[in-house]
Amino acid sequence: MYTATNEYLHCRKSEINVTAEQCLQTLQEQIDESAVNKFHVIRSNILDGAVRTVKRKFFKPMASISVEFSDENGQFEGAVDAGGPTREFLRLVMHAITNSIIFEGKENKRFLTHNPIAVAKDLYYIYGTLISLTLLHGGPAFMQIHDAISLDELNDCLMDSFNFLKLAGCHTHCTNLTGKNEIIKTAMKFYTEGKSEPLHRFSLGLNQTGLLEQMKNTPNAFKMLFIANDCSDPLSGNKIIAMFSPKLSESGSNKRHRENLVLSWWRHFVDEVGEKDSECSLQGILIFATGADEIPPLGFSPPPTLQFTELSHFPLANTCSNILSIPLQHDDYEAFKSKMEFGICNSPGFGRV
Template identity: 30%
Template sequence: LMSSGVYQRGDEDEGIYGFLVEDIKREIRRSSRLVILQRTLSHSNKFSTILSQHSAVMFYLLGHQAYSAALFFFRCTICNNKDKFQQEMLRMGIHIPERDASWELEENAYGELLQVYQRCDALKCISHKGRKYSTQEGSSLQRNTPGEILHTLASQISKHQFMSVVVRKDGVFKAALELLRQADFDPHHSLKVTFPDDEEQTNDMNNGNLQRFLRLLIQDLQNSVLFEGPENKKNLALNSQAVQEDFYFDAGCIIALSLIHGGPPLGFFSEALYKCLFNFPRDSHLTVEDMGESLCAAKIRDAQSVKDLKKAVSSASDYLEVAGCLRQINSLSDKQPLVKDIVNFHLVTRMQLPLKRFRDGLNTLGLFEHIQMFPEIFSDLFCYPPAKISAHTMANLFFVQFSDNEEKKKKEIITEGFWRQYLHDCEEGRCATSLEDILIFATSKDIVPAMGFNPNPSVSFVHSLSSVGTVPERQPCYNKIVLPVATTYEIFKKHLEYAVCQYTLMQTI
């Protein structure tokens, strides 16, 4: 009844929201004389008023919308018409305030639009300063190879300051621990390695000794009490003495120093250990197989009935109680959550301190941080043993340097053919030396280092008129082998085998 005759003749501050008291009283008197007639027939024409069963709700909603949007923004939500819509709303008694919309009157309205979002939401943030660090300047970060990253880290090592490493009969691992426990130990210094028990010494012994030390050190570390599991799939082992002596930090530091000083790739980490350290791959899950030889977890996993599952849980109750995984078994659906908790406890929870100290050691010279940026490109160095070297790989590894003189170059091309033939004979076992022996002879390394060679290995030639003679020479500081020019393959093979075998014999004394 109110919607049929009351108009807002007043201002905002007059009456009740613009409805004058006199108009309201007049409408009350008029409406009191009206009679409502109920008809059972329904009309198909347009209604000028809202249906009775929805009138209260619709009136409230339109009134709330009008009060919120006000005069400047209140319009039809379907056709977006403003003028006609507001006239009709006024006719129906909807009050429209003459002001700005309510959301425009809020303090600091739309202030968030003036703020620049300064947080990294990438799945893997590689910023050293965290996700909230933001700057308008800086260098772009490129995805490099592991060798390039290790070379960058190696630039921190001083070539003029040395730390002495003395390897005695008690082994390379103890020599490494003595180095790390020195009060003045500085990872930014170069390493000078000596083997006092070796009777033979050569001019390049420091470089050869360093590579030999790093190679033996990684082998000893792999077979130490700090790791367990099958070969090439090692997990960290929990050892109370190692925790007390902080050997896990030492092991991480040893690995970092080895990789950055040009040592061999590891190749013995399990994928589970790599995931625990670097959370890669992110979408993979730890399984019972990652635990190694764990009979209790395997029995629980393989249980096919509730009876078998209860029996397996009962037999491992002591371990499960310590792990905090002991629970009542009601159905086979309880098996998978239990197995998941056991695996998580065995590989992660109980190894929290060793893993943390191992990561701290790996971060020597910043290695861990760089691996964490690109864990996918480092996984091969840690988890997979290097492929066996072949004659084709060796031939491509060594860059051949020919003379500028055409006459000399012709002879050198023939000798280069002898070199390739000799590599194939070594691969097929028709020589007294192996491909690894030749690589050690030229570079003092039996495999390609994790950081690659610097400089790249090369082959050069010396002619018979030179005073050097006909015996091949090695220049390991430059990763170079100098081959004498020979007229026949038999002479070439004889001289090269003699030189390599002599050096190999010296290394075994």
């Protein structure tokens, strides 16, 4: 259990302009780099290895993380975890948890529900712990709980949660948005007074790293990490272009002239991907280069870099260092685009170290 002193634990309500990133950085500073939680996992059943590790007798919530992936034949992939495997692991874990039995509802409209099997296996505590670890170690935000901003959205959410709300004694249809708060109040009373164990265990899991205390003290800062709505800032081509800082050769050199041309191709390629005029997706580019499918709340460390390679006709990536290398050999943009699409669309594994 997290036991740091209050001066490190709390981002106080009185502090103005405190962000979730600042709060997470405060917690991240308390990670014990001398201790390691090692996760042995496979992509096809990511939660199996994740749950086994959290349940280990000597698991330490504030230790660093090391991830080892096994391939389909059970062989260790061999990549040293300097960040890339961890980011991929955290992305896959968060996706798996949001689609697990402790949540119900449509995509981006998930809500915590009572499941007897999950209670028996203590999954509320375990998944709460994994969510807190994900945010603390630079993984993606949760962004699944839906905040209805229109009456139609509210009633859609109520229909998705019909069985639970009926059991809790809540109204299952509203004629105005003001009824939302009363439904939430009734549902929370049902949880805390009648079904308290899942919520209690989930809360304990979230606070294994001190995350819940930070959320209580700065709820508005963390809301953007957990509440999905139409105001969420989506990944865009401009973000991808700005994110990857190009490493160029000496100005005036022949290689620099070639790099400038290919750099313009890269930016055009990203624009086409953003316009869906490509086999790739913006998330696919990010996954290929970093192992993450979105920009983490803590950002990327080290910052993503764009390099140029003469060693391959295809893109290469070092997900530990967040380096994307794009090929210089092609004579025209169409050939460049074709090889970029092939390399990125055939990941994971292709061109990555």
